[in-house]
Amino acid sequence: MTTVTDESGTVAPVNGGRARERPEDEFEALAAPYRPEILALCYRMLGSIHDAEDLVQETYLRGWRSYDRFEGRASLRTWLYRIATNACLTALEHRARRPLPTGIGAPSSEPEGDLSAVPPEILWLQPLPDSLLAVDASAADPASVVAARAGLRLALVAALQWLPPRQRAVLILRDVLAWRTAEVAQLLGLTDTAVNSLLRRARTRLADVAPDADDVCEPSQAEQREILDRWAKAFVDADIDALMELLTEDAIWEMPPQPMWFQGAEMMRRLLSFRLRQFGRYQRMIPTSANGQPAFAVYRVAADAQAGTLSAGSLQVITFRGNRIAKVSAFRTPSLVGLAGLPLEIEA
Known part of the structure; x- marks a missing residue:
């Protein structure tokens, strides 16, 4: 029997020593429904939507090139998961983990200080707009939809970045996507014993760095909508008292790419008062979602904006605890608003 090494690095037999011929468009038609969950897998591994999209492109290119040798x-x-996981593991050999500000130091005590510092050497974790996981319900099976949406909360993805790459892959496949041990072992070219060992170490490490990473109690949809509506109005109106009523006593505010972060009622009041009153009111909050969590695209009058135009300033990802907001991750990268399918400029 003749064998070939496909683009995933897997040695596969070829019937009769010849590659089978298939229509060029067959791979795209059959593989397209899996693209959102492959994107979610790569994002969980890499913590970057831009890097994840690049790896998805690489996965599909490798798959398309090797499809005539796919035995089924x-x-x-x-097969796509194998290609994507191997591509991610290779990429992570040369990349540092992507943190959030809350993962690299103690909270700051000077919310009125210079908040413009952006350390160029740090690559931050990015949010994943839910719009990028949109699937054609008629083309994707329910398992594909669930796999794309599962285990994407910002705290969990941030915690995953602390794991070594192979532990990260095993934990995602076993605990997030609920693959069987034998399936993970075959995909990664490991024994069942090795997979179980990696999983134990990954779970222990995850419990150490983020014991509550995916243990979130949220209000009902109706309650959540009412709270978010109140939050948006208070933020636009710079109503500090109303904002404080919606935050937990130990609430956290972070705003990558700035490295500082703030925690607690006193810091929240000082920070919000300084930012909203010093820099002027924000003019519009458009609801969206990212990482399976509620989010807002925040628009304001920019110094270089045309008259009557508001520019995207940040993407706020909201974390609830009960019926209060426990954390605001305000990603001050306007392009993320565009990735969420929203315009970078709107009319005032």
Whole structure:
């Protein structure tokens, strides 16, 4: 029997020593429904939507080039996961983990200080707009939709970045996507014993760095909508008292790419008072979602904006605890608003 090494690095047999011929468009048609969950996998591994999209492109290019040698011994979905996971593991050999500000130091005590510092050497964790996981319900099966949406909360993805790459892959496949041990072992070319060992170490490490990373109690949808509406109005109106009523006593505010972060009622009041009153009121908050969490695109009058135009300033990702807001991750990168499918400029 003749064998070939496909683009995923897997040695596969070829019937009769010849590659099978298939229509060029067959791979795209069959693989397209899995793209959102492959994107979610790469994002969980890398913590960057831009890097994840690059790795998805690489995965599909490798798959397309190797499809004539695909034997079907595993499902196409499993084959794509193998290619994507191996591509991510290779990429992570040369990349540092992506943190959030809350993951690299103590909270700051000077909310009135210079908040413009951006350390160029740090690559921050990015949010994943839910719009990028939109799937064609008629083309994707329910398992694909669930896999794309599961285990994407910002705290969990941030915690995953603390794990070594192979532990990260095992934990995602086993605990987030609920693959069986034997399936993970086959995908990664490991024994069942090795997979279980990696999983134990990953769970222990995750419990150490973020014991509550994915343990979130949220209000009902109706309650959440009412709280978010109140939050948006108070933020636009610079109503500090109203904002404080919606925050937990130990609430956290972070705003990558700035490295500082703030915690507690006193710091929240000082920070919000300084920012909203010093820099003027924000003019519009458009609701959206990212990482399966409520979010807002925040628009304001920019110094270089045309008259009557508001520019995107940040993407706020909201974390609830009960019926209060426990954390605001305000990503001050306007392009993320565009990735969420919203305009970078709107009419005032």
